[in-house]
Amino acid sequence: MFWRFSSAPSTRYPSGVRCRVHNVKMSMPASTANWHWKNKNVSSWAKTWFERELTAISITGAGSENVCISSVGDVDGDVELGQRKSKLITIYDCKVQLEWSGTASDGTEVKGKLTVPEVSHEITVDRSSDYAYEWSLKTEPSPAVDALYALAKERLPPALEAKFAEFPVAMIETHGKDLTVSAEPSRTGTPVASMPAPAASSAGTGAAAAATRPPQAKKTPVNTSQLVKEATFMAAADDLYSLLTDQSRIPYWTRAPAQSTPEPGMPYSLFGGGVKGKYVSLTPGKEIKQTWSLQSPTWPPEHAATLTIALEQSSDSTTVTFTLEGVPKGMEDEIERNLEGYYVHGLKSIGYVQLIDCSSFESQSHVKPHTASAKTTGRKAKAVTGAVLVLAAALAIPYLHKPFLRTPF
Numbered sequence: 001m002f003w004r005f006s007s008a009p010s011t012r013y014p015s016g017v018r019c020r021v022h023n024v025k026m027s028m029p030a031s032t033a034n035w036h037w038k039n040k041n042v043s044s045w046a047k048t049w050f051e052r053e054l055t056a057i058s059i060t061g062a063g064s065e066n067v068c069i070s071s072v073g074d075v076d077g078d079v080e081l082g083q084r085k086s087k088l089i090t091i092y093d094c095k096v097q098l099e100w101s102g103t104a105s106d107g108t109e110v111k112g113k114l115t116v117p118e119v120s121h122e123i124t125v126d127r128s129s130d131y132a133y134e135w136s137l138k139t140e141p142s143p144a145v146d147a148l149y150a151l152a153k154e155r156l157p158p159a160l161e162a163k164f165a166e167f168p169v170a171m172i173e174t175h176g177k178d179l180t181v182s183a184e185p186s187r188t189g190t191p192v193a194s195m196p197a198p199a200a201s202s203a204g205t206g207a208a209a210a211a212t213r214p215p216q217a218k219k220t221p222v223n224t225s226q227l228v229k230e231a232t233f234m235a236a237a238d239d240l241y242s243l244l245t246d247q248s249r250i251p252y253w254t255r256a257p258a259q260s261t262p263e264p265g266m267p268y269s270l271f272g273g274g275v276k277g278k279y280v281s282l283t284p285g286k287e288i289k290q291t292w293s294l295q296s297p298t299w300p301p302e303h304a305a306t307l308t309i310a311l312e313q314s315s316d317s318t319t320v321t322f323t324l325e326g327v328p329k330g331m332e333d334e335i336e337r338n339l340e341g342y343y344v345h346g347l348k349s350i351g352y353v354q355l356i357d358c359s360s361f362e363s364q365s366h367v368k369p370h371t372a373s374a375k376t377t378g379r380k381a382k383a384v385t386g387a388v389l390v391l392a393a394a395l396a397i398p399y400l401h402k403p404f405l406r407t408p409f
Contacts, residue, residue: 038179039082039091042171046079047072049170050096053163059155067102067110067152069160081171083179087298087334090168093120100152104144111138112149116160124164127341130349131164133157158255165256166272169295176297222300223329229322229339233347237313238285240320243347244309245288253346262288271342277304286311292324294335300328 051072058068077094098114115134122128135153139145233240243249250258256272262282268290269276277291292307293299305326312319322343327335 038084039080040175040178041078041080042175043075043077043079045174046092046094046167046171047075049167050075053166054096054098054160057156057159057163059151059159061148061151061155063105064103064107065105065148065151067100067148067156069098069114069156070101070111071099073097073099079171081175081179083176087331088172088176088179088296090121090125090171092168092171093118093122095119100156102148102152104142104148106142106144108139108142108145108148110145110148112136112152113138114152114156119164119167121168125168125341126337127345127349131157131161158251161255162251162257162272165254165274169272169274172297222303222326224305224326225329225332227322227324227327227332227336227339229324229336229344230319231322231344231347232317232319234317237311237318240311240318240347241285241288245282253350254342255346255349277307280306285313292326294338298331298334303328 054069054072058066060066074097075094076097077092079092079094080090082089082091096116096119098116099111100114101109101111104110113136117132117134119131123131133153135149137145137149141149243253245260245262247258247260250260250270254271256270256274258271259267259269261268262279264279264281267276267278274295276293276295280289280291282288288307288309290307291304293304303326305324308321308323308325310321310323312321322339324335324339
């Protein structure tokens with residue numbers, strides 16, 4: 001346990017004894033300090049961020065058509081960043097009201113309102129549901145105005161969702177340092193004055209340089225595990241391969257900017273920079289192998305996992321297997337939710353239907369005929385037994401009504 005003392009102004013007590021008061025602060029190890037729950041309210045920062053980033057959205061249509069987010073009205077809701085067990089967690093649920101405007105093909109200035117009822121961690125990060133949009137038009141309708149209105153409804157939501165995807169990343173990058181205690185020693189002290197190096201002979205120059213070279217920091221080993229996620233889609237393997245690697249098609253399912261050059265050794269970036277890595281090997285329509293790093297303070301620095309995406313096509317569907325090797329211990333649940341929410345749900349969101357495994361139903365179908373025949377046999381046996389009893393009772397009725405006969409002695 002370490003103690004740090006900071007001096008306060010001296011205080012003179014009535015007895016005439018001069019005493020200096022010290023503020024005592026206890027310093028805990030970083031691993032212990034980062035274990036406990038802490039949070040920071042960043043609602044005002046969020047409002048400023050939305051005003052700056054969303055008003056930068058501008059869409060150009062055919063000819064002279066253009067539409068943009070002209071202003072951000074109310075951002076109603078709380079935005080917080082939490083830290084628990086060394087993990088930074090974004091906590092937010094906001095209702096965002098926007099003003100949009102544009103110029104129609106005939107030069108008419110068009111204005112309207114747009115409300116996004118929920119911008120939250122659950123939708124943006126967990127992908128638990130899709131965004132909803134409430135539109136209104138202030139300008140008098142006309143063919144040109146209606147065409148611009150349709151352009152706004154089609155093109156503004158993907159651009160907004162790309163910005164929403166950047167929001168939690170920006171929150172962590174801006175405020176994460178305020179909640180996480182670093183294990184590195186402080187470097188804010190007075191720097192040591194540089195001293196001239198002593199002259200060395202030419203023979204000893206190499207040895208002197210080697211002796212004065214600072215040792216390289218060793219990479220901290222990371223305990224890892226493996227995750228496997230499988231999903232089956234009603235789509236061709238070549239089409240899914242293109243969606244996963246083609247830079248122009250990736251935003252269809254990620255709803256965020258992407259960079260991708262599908263060649264071994266080339267870098268890629270998904271979800272607005274939230275995931276980065278390099279391609280290791282590619283087999284069109286069959287397999288994609290790439291390094292995979294989550295751009296988050298909770299992800300170990302300089303650590304890269306390996307994601308292998310295998311595509312196996314059958315007659316009417318393709319099974320996609322995501323195998324992620326090198327997941328840091330303790331992050332398995334979080335990364336598994338990300339694979340399900342961002343990759344699987346992302347592909348489902350653009351119309352690629354995920355099929356349900358019917359093996360359980362097939363196994364039951366094998367059992368049902370036997371069960372049915374057993375029940376039928378039981379019912380037949382009961383019916384035969386009942387018929388025999390009824391017949392026996394009918395034959396016995398005449399004898400039950402006759403008087404008993406005396407036996408002669």
